[in-house]
Amino acid sequence: MSVKIILAGGGTGGHIFPAIAIANAIKKQQPDAEILFVGAKGRMEMEKVPQAGYEIKGIDIIGFNRSSLIKNIGLPFKLLRSFVQVRTIINQFKPDAVIGVGGYSSFPVLRFAQSKGIASFIHESNSFAGKANMMLGKKATKVFVASDGMEKFFPAQKIMITGNPVRASISLSSITKEEGLKYFGLETTKKTVLVVGGSLGAKSINEAIDAGLEEFEKNNLQLIWQTGKIYAEKAKTRAEGKFNVWVNEFISQMEHAYSAADVVISRAGAMAIAEICLVAKPAVFVPYPHAAEDHQTVNAKHLVEKHAGLMVKDNEAKEKLVSSIIALAKDEAKQNELKQHIAKLGVSDADTVIATEVLKLIKK
Structure with a gap:
């Protein structure tokens, strides 16, 4: 039976390219795996993900604007709308697991998946974790991190040091x-x-x-x-x-x-x-x-x-x-x-390590 996996996140190449690397590694290990991306409408992922050969669904989500508080007025409405869109996407696709790679769109997707008891994985690429990932980490199945010393952000037993996935090219x-x-x-x-x-x-x-x-x-x-x-x-x-x-x-x-x-x-x-x-x-x-x-x-x-x-x-x-x-x-x-x-700090197989762990845990 094939597995179904959602990869959520984006906004910049720093989130999108690692997500594509993980998707490619999953497909390499399990060619019949069904993969769907979820991103923010109007952002870079809506162009780059289809170019890499994957389907993506866009949701209406924006991030908190630190430089102009007035621009955050519509944020609660967008967040609510994104949750409705995410519910529809997840209910239709029925994923076995959701992987969040950072960026605005990962939060509502992982939050909803966790509320439904779907296996959820986080990849935290930075040495200082973002607030959304810290909140999601408490209920995550596993948290993949780039470096040591991340116990101050996530439950220690959920952490796995993998490094950051780099494009195969x-x-x-x-x-x-x-x-x-x-x-x-x-x-x-x-x-x-x-x-x-x-x-x-x-x-x-x-x-x-x-x-x-x-x-x-x-x-x-x-x-x-x-x-x-x-x-x-x-x-x-x-x-x-x-x-x-x-x-x-x-x-x-x-x-x-x-x-x-x-x-x-x-x-x-x-x-x-x-x-x-x-x-x-x-x-x-x-x-x-x-x-x-x-x-x-x-x-x-x-x-x-x-x-x-x-x-x-x-x-x-x-x-x-x-x-x-x-x-x-x-x-x-x-x-x-x-x-x-x-x-000495270069890691070449983070995508493979993450893919292996995700597939192993959702098949249990």
Whole structure:
């Protein structure tokens, strides 16, 4: 008899790509498994999940807006509506298990599943758990976490340390540096800086790179710059005529970008860190300061303490980021030290471990 599993969550690539990796691992172990995604209408998952070959149902849910309280007026109504939609989806699909990967849509789905006695699993990718996951963790069948010390957020007996699932295209990549550079039309003889501000872009990082764009050429460096949608046009205009700069709103072939890069600038989201650990690249992290419980700063500090990464604060990016990355690109000894320590933190089989555990527990 085939199993039916719902994967809920999204909002950013950091939630969506691990969820797809888990779904693929489940299908690999049990090809007849039926998988349905539930996401938030209008968010990135509504596009990326079908591209990966899975069905997704959208619900009307928004997150709590920390910067503008007036925008939260409609939140209770949306939440109520989402619960009605979730009830319909779950009653029709009749899942054996629900897996929440974070993002707005995971809360109502897991909450309803738990009320119906359906097996529920949480994947907490950060080293500081979100409030919704902490609430759901009390009744969860199992909580998969990326790092140790998570007993302060979840019941200890429910925790399983798995690491964070990384897309197979990255974890299994055999692309050479030369192939990566050719893909972006860049020279094979120059040091290359990869700039990624997350799937939605990062204002402070983009502005810092924009302001210091000429410095890269002066220091014989080339740039792969993912800007996100909002900054793309401005960045493309700035980069016109600069043959050492590749710029676009999104990099769909991240395995080529990591292969091409000597050093990386990145936000400190859990999934970005998981990928950079796995490809073992020296990196400067710029934590997004408005993430829930400031978890990106916690993530970055973990790496700095282990001599596995460097950090520049968001509000200091414009003054310090470009000079920091140029200094790192010129310092082979520092690059080797960071590579050595960050490589120890890479996990390549988290998706398989999670899939195995979920299938084992729902078949009991």
